[in-house]
Amino acid sequence: MAFNVYVDGQEGTTGLRLLDYLEARDDIELLRIDSDRRKDTAERARLLNAADVAFLCLPDEASRQAVELLDNPDTCLIDASTAFRTAEGWTYGLPELVPGQREAIRRSKRIANPGCHASAFILLVRPLIEAGLLPADYPLSAFSLTGYSGGGKKLIAEYEAAEPGRHAAPHPYAMTLAHKHLPEMRLHGGLAQAPVFTPVVGPFLKGLAVTVPLHVDRLAAGADGAAIHDAYTRHYAGEPFVNVMPLADEASLDHGFFEVQGANDTNRVDLFIYGGEERLALVARLDNLGKGAAGAAVQCMNIHLGLDEDTGLTVG
Ligand SMILES: NC(=O)C1=CN([C@@H]2O[C@H](COP(=O)(O)OP(=O)(O)OC[C@H]3O[C@@H](n4cnc5c(N)ncnc54)[C@H](OP(=O)(O)O)[C@@H]3O)[C@@H](O)[C@H]2O)C=CC1
Numbered sequence: 001m002a003f004n005v006y007v008d009g010q011e012g013t014t015g016l017r018l019l020d021y022l023e024a025r026d027d028i029e030l031l032r033i034d035s036d037r038r039k040d041t042a043e044r045a046r047l048l049n050a051a052d053v054a055f056l057c058l059p060d061e062a063s064r065q066a067v068e069l070l071d072n073p074d075t076c077l078i079d080a081s082t083a084f085r086t087a088e089g090w091t092y093g094l095p096e097l098v099p100g101q102r103e104a105i106r107r108s109k110r111i112a113n114p115g116c117h118a119s120a121f122i123l124l125v126r127p128l129i130e131a132g133l134l135p136a137d138y139p140l141s142a143f144s145l146t147g148y149s150g151g152g153k154k155l156i157a158e159y160e161a162a163e164p165g166r167h168a169a170p171h172p173y174a175m176t177l178a179h180k181h182l183p184e185m186r187l188h189g190g191l192a193q194a195p196v197f198t199p200v201v202g203p204f205l206k207g208l209a210v211t212v213p214l215h216v217d218r219l220a221a222g223a224d225g226a227a228i229h230d231a232y233t234r235h236y237a238g239e240p241f242v243n244v245m246p247l248a249d250e251a252s253l254d255h256g257f258f259e260v261q262g263a264n265d266t267n268r269v270d271l272f273i274y275g276g277e278e279r280l281a282l283v284a285r286l287d288n289l290g291k292g293a294a295g296a297a298v299q300c301m302n303i304h305l306g307l308d309e310d311t312g313l314t315v316g
């Protein structure tokens, strides 16, 4: 029997990528809303309540509204927005977070998908906290280089309609240092305080890499690149979508350059450790629309429904 699946926000950037993943499957019955009724509250309510799994690929306010429209206790919501990522009663949709998270996703009817920058950051940091290599009060910073599809339809339209040269150079943004992913980075990263986080959007559609710089002499005693590599290898053993690259892997660089688009069109996250005895740079690379959004949502759906985790996803 096929599962009924509805995508609220099916014409947005994340919604369209989700449909790419779902359309090819025969274990899914897609419930589609007519395009001209996609903001019709009654029609959305009907479809939300008819679904076994409903994805919310909406702005925060519309996600909150969707939750209010639901009264079928059997419908599982998987929300892509920022609205519920640190909320009581919601399960963070990052199966690789800690042992037990996958089981929590399987049992939950309210799954909050991580933000794209936050996924990469947390996958770098949390295993080090768990392993006792990184003190929870380490004053972390992080920067991210991301494609412009991270800003949804509006930013894509802005980039694609811009005069030549207008967006040729990357733009640092969120310069108030209050990016909306900070609460989930702190909470699910296991940190005492949020990092100083500076994202940069570049002139390419998709692909993201978060870099976390570390001073080795400020880590826990005995912690270094090799110990961090070891902790990642153990933490992510058996994970289908997390790829721990060799320590200080020069082969990952092309003429010395890091390729931020290297995980595009996959649900993969690649983890790198660069540097040496004194300084390290931890880097996580993913497709902001793959593991950073729609891919992660499909992975959570598969776990929740008890299906093979990689069903309908490209493993790179
Ligand atoms: N893009 C990314 O890389 C990521 C995005 N996210 C999050 O996912 C969510 C969706 O983002 P994204 O796909 O980029 O955004 P888009 O702006 O591309 O798409 C949002 C969609 O929601 C629709 N919509 C807006 N209000 C309503 C409403 N009241 N009822 C029904 N539909 C509505 C829009 O309609 P219309 O077509 O009329 O504009 C649009 O199709 C956001 O919360 C975002 O923060 C999370 C991780 C990564």
Ligand SMILES: CC(=O)N[C@@H](CCC(=O)OP(=O)(O)O)C(=O)O
Residues within 6 Å of the ligand: 080, 081, 082, 114, 115, 116, 117, 118, 146, 147, 148, 149, 150, 151, 152, 155, 180, 181, 199, 201
């Ligand atoms: C380029 C750009 O604007 N990117 C978005 C990230 C989008 C994302 O991860 O998702 P959520 O919006 O769901 O948190 C930003 O930094 O706000």
